[in-house]
Amino acid sequence: MYIKLDPQSDFPIYSQLIHQLMEGILKGDLKEGDMLPSVRSLAADLGINMHTVNKSYHELEKRGIIQIVPKSGAVVRLQQAEKESEHYTRLVRELKPVLLEAMTLGMGKAEINSLVELLVKEYKEE
Amino acid sequence: MYIKLDPQSDFPIYSQLIHQLMEGILKGDLKEGDMLPSVRSLAADLGINMHTVNKSYHELEKRGIIQIVPKSGAVVRLQQAEKESEHYTRLVRELKPVLLEAMTLGMGKAEINSLVELLVKEYKEE
């Protein structure tokens, strides 16, 4: 799996890494149950600091996407966003303000739907 | 227009104010071209700090929703999210990571679409 980080980007490195790892999971490069590389080895591979990788891993754990087993490593969790889970709740809380903003900027229901579809396709068909 | 702030919310006051003002615009309480109340008077009405209102106004301007005319006041802008505009670009940039997260958490295209529809309806029919 190829990870590309841009130190010049507006997005901090740890965000970019989160993003790339989520894409890796979506594309199937990382499957459920797979071990992620250790923070140290991934940091070395990417030429960044261990702590930066660590921050990304912990953020992904907070979002329910991976599970960190101390002293052992990190594993991709079985995914299924159950409606009652805290992760689903958080997701809705993140989605709401963005949709509100879209509507305030004048986008209609249809427009928003097609934008969402477009973006979703981007990931699925990559 | 009635604005309700919850000091014990997870969201900071200025976010809540942004949210409420956007809803006001959506519902038509504030129409395009309308003047917003002055920073000072709104702060007094809501019993919050002037700087907090100021922060909300500037955030709304950055998002292309209102326009601040120095020494004069703030006006609701004509809303039209043109695909080339910076506001549309920013919106897409905000939407992308949330959708990516949804998919990584195991939500499918259909599920995401129905969630988006649900949330959009919540605002439109209020």
Added chain:
Amino acid sequence: MYIKLDPQSDFPIYSQLIHQLMEGILKGDLKEGDMLPSVRSLAADLGINMHTVNKSYHELEKRGIIQIVPKSGAVVRLQQAEKESEHYTRLVRELKPVLLEAMTLGMGKAEINSLVELLVKEYKEE
């Protein structure tokens, strides 16, 4: 005794196993003096790694709930939380921060008591 593990839970497998074994003891499926299944056979039955079972057993031993006799097996210990024992001390150390957090989040003495009663009942009446 039936053990159910959920690989997609937020809790790691070894924690779930600890939990289930403790429930088994509470319900009386496993009585004091009973032998636990061997690490190997339980791992095979549950379709999980031997090391995972091992980790659960050692954690239960550290908590004074079972006793591991090398080369022989694991036995459910006589339960009695004496106030001077290290297990009682550890328990208090685990309980304290959770109660402190509850109070800091605004829960009163009565509320905490009723919550504790509720949760205790959940196990006893299962």
Added chain:
Amino acid sequence: MYIKLDPQSDFPIYSQLIHQLMEGILKGDLKEGDMLPSVRSLAADLGINMHTVNKSYHELEKRGIIQIVPKSGAVVRLQQAEKESEHYTRLVRELKPVLLEAMTLGMGKAEINSLVELLVKEYKEE
């Protein structure tokens, strides 16, 4: 407000700091709406690293106890553990295994209740 850290303790410094700050809030040294000291100044006062203070603050924010406003500071949140909140859910999840362990160690309902009351009093009457 006096904060005492023990570098020799089993508990990491950031945990001790979390603990002390929660006690400070409980005792009323820090009231709702109060600003916490900046990460830098508190670190300097305590003779520890900025990052350690930072970690404590973020953990307290995750638990809903304080609110961090980037570039501005951290404030004690209005506390009230609503039953629907994610913080309440987390609390219950933390409390459950400890109670289960207590019962497995042979403590009865009455014993657990009196232990909880004892510990709660310790904080309230300090």
Added chain:
DNA sequence: GTGGTCTAGACCACT
């Protein structure tokens, strides 16, 4: 060899 924790020091954007 792993993640957990801690330190010291740096540059950044924004109030």
Added chain:
DNA sequence: GTGGTCTAGACCACT
């Protein structure tokens, strides 16, 4: 002056 981010390097416990 604030928190956000990043780096480099260290010791620890436990697998």
